[in-house]
Amino acid sequence: MTETFSQSGRWVTRFAPSPTGPLHLGHVAAAFFAQSHAGNGGRFLLRIEDIDRTRCREAFIEQAVTDLEWVGLRWETPVLYQSRRMKLYQETLDTLSARGLLYPCFCTRADVAREIASSASAQHHAPDGSLLYPGTCRTLTPKERLSRIEAGIPYALRLDTTKALSSLGSAELTYDELGKGPVPCCPAAFGDVILARKDTPASYHLCVTHDDAAQGVTLVTRGEELRAATAIHRLLQATMEWPAPAYAFHPLLTDANGEKLSKRTGALSIRSMRESGMSPMDVRKAAGLSG
Secondary structure (H helix, E strand, O other): OHHHHHHHOOOEEEEOOOOOOOOEHHHHHHHHHHHHHHOOOOEEEEEEOOOOOOOOOHHHHHHHHHHHHHOOOOOEEEEEEHHHOHHHHHHHHHHHHHOOOEEEEOOOHHHHHHHHHOOOOOOOEOOOOOEOOOOOOOOOOHHHHHHHHHOOOOOEEEEOHHHHHHHOOOOOOEEEEOOOEEEEOOHHHHOOOEEEOOOOOOOHHHHHHHHHHHOOOOEEEEEHHHOOOHHHHHHHHHHHOOOOOEEEEEOOOEOOOOOEOOOOOOOOEHHHHHHOOOOHHHHHHHOOOOO
16 A cells, blocks of 8 residues: 555645744645655645643634745645544543543642653653653552542553553554655554543644544655654554554754754744735745755
8 A cells, every 4th residue: 555655646634833823934844845745646734733722722723824824835725623523532531431441540740750750660751752651540449540530630541551552462653754664663652642631632643643544644744853753653653553654754943053943932923924024935935846
């Protein structure tokens, strides 16, 4: 399947920004990287990943769509909005729960940090740099879990990664990287990741894999900083028996100090460049594109 799509250029790709602020040059580069792989006869989709209720804003969503159109990006309609798909994500969570692959975690971030600090384990961080959860709540009895839930203690839902891997048998998980072939990956190195929490009813890991399957995405394009997370996505795909897309990774745009362009570091927005008099071609060239 991968080879057939690769030769014909008929990939189904997507660009999926999170509208937590204005888009910048890094988004432009990533969007056109994804579109370029759709090729002639392929499909290019736009997905708005607006599940973060505390940071996503309607104004940012409208601005993102407008800016992407202005800079020359075109996609297949309709646009998919994750905030409108919570029922579907809940159905997936219910499926995983019914199979005994989820458990409630009552630990706060501070609790996790303290537990890690007192642990003798040499590995305190997952491959993506996040704190590696030590599994504190995994061993709670059903009675203890119910008691805490009934007491109103906030909790997140974590994937029992070891149990999920065991359910797959002994087969090694890999992902297919465009131009390189199968790449081994190790979801166990991430520990038990969060798939839902009170302020975000479904996590990025869950939503992105669910929607890639639902939209028929055959090639996921993403920045190098998300390469490690692909291991968790492959585990979810295999566990849910969703199709496994191929992957293509692009380097990140950086500033003069070598820092990744981001909203946090004050990267110039597309809107501000537009208002300064730059043309769409100027912006594309500034993003490292040919024009």
